Amino acid sequence: MTDFFKYLTSSTEDKQWGITLNVVGKGTVQPGSPYPVPDHPSAYEFKWKTGRVLSEYQINYITEGDGEIETENGKIKIKAGTVMLIKPGMWHRYRPDKKTGWTELYIGVEGDIIDRLFTNPILNARSPIIECGLKESVLDCYHRIFELAQKEKPGYQLIASGIAIRLLGSLVAHVKNRQFKGTPLEVAMEDAKFKMRTQLNQDIDFTELASSLNLGYSYFRKMFKKHTGVSPGQYHLHLRIMKARELLASTDLPIKQVAVETGFESIHYFSRLFKNKMGYSPSEVRKN
Numbered sequence: 001m002t003d004f005f006k007y008l009t010s011s012t013e014d015k016q017w018g019i020t021l022n023v024v025g026k027g028t029v030q031p032g033s034p035y036p037v038p039d040h041p042s043a044y045e046f047k048w049k050t051g052r053v054l055s056e057y058q059i060n061y062i063t064e065g066d067g068e069i070e071t072e073n074g075k076i077k078i079k080a081g082t083v084m085l086i087k088p089g090m091w092h093r094y095r096p097d098k099k100t101g102w103t104e105l106y107i108g109v110e111g112d113i114i115d116r117l118f119t120n121p122i123l124n125a126r127s128p129i130i131e132c133g134l135k136e137s138v139l140d141c142y143h144r145i146f147e148l149a150q151k152e153k154p155g156y157q158l159i160a161s162g163i164a165i166r167l168l169g170s171l172v173a174h175v176k177n178r179q180f181k182g183t184p185l186e187v188a189m190e191d192a193k194f195k196m197r198t199q200l201n202q203d204i205d206f207t208e209l210a211s212s213l214n215l216g217y218s219y220f221r222k223m224f225k226k227h228t229g230v231s232p233g234q235y236h237l238h239l240r241i242m243k244a245r246e247l248l249a250s251t252d253l254p255i256k257q258v259a260v261e262t263g264f265e266s267i268h269y270f271s272r273l274f275k276n277k278m279g280y281s282p283s284e285v286r287k288n
Helices: 012-016 112-117 136-151 156-178 184-197 206-212 217-228 232-250 255-261 267-278 282-287
Strands: 004-007 020-029 057-071 074-079 082-086 092-096 102-110 129-131
Touching: 004 136, 020 057, 020 136, 020 156, 057 136, 057 156, 074 082, 074 129, 102 136, 102 156, 112 156, 129 156, 136 156, 156 217, 184 206, 184 217, 184 232, 206 217, 206 232, 217 232, 232 255, 232 267, 232 282, 255 267, 255 282, 267 282
Parallel strands: none
Antiparallel strands: 004 020, 020 102, 057 074, 057 082, 057 092, 057 102, 082 129
């Protein structure tokens, strides 16, 4: 894809959606070239001496070259495969290394939904970077957003905003899984999830499960929640509810039997819990 940048407009409907894109672009800075490049609107221009503060979030992916970023928390070296997360009101400045230059992919977004997403501890961390490497899934998000923005077909903002959320989700998932990948602990977590999935018709003694994995219960629970985002009990309950929904939708089993098949002895407790989790009752699933 050739270099470009584009400033986007958004309708009232787009803004009501909760997330809109303001700018997208790709830029290649050759070694020794001046930076930042000229011709950007005043709201985006900055000089290295003074830095800048934006009123939007920017998600900038460096795919080639090296450089640095500086915020009020200090300087950080940048290498290919790094995502820079710029937040509204955050003083910053960044630039490529004169010896290497760099290639940057960037999007600028704002809205209520993006505000909420950036309360996530990983996205709202002290460090403004995530080193995710050169990941095809991340590159694909940028390229799909670029294609939508360049064509500007009706509704493109709504579709592109969904891809931006997927991009952030990929970054959070990468960080969450980074400490587990390729370790015995990752194997233990996968074994635990497998055992839970094979025991959807009964309660599980998680202390016993942890022991079978040669882990203490407290440590197991803490690491499982860090790995999946939920406790072992909530994870297993979610699997049981999803299995119940599948049985309700694809079989003629009575609701009472579905409850039994997914480990609930009381149909009343099952129905109440199902509606609380799904937002609709088992009988509504069967009816529809």
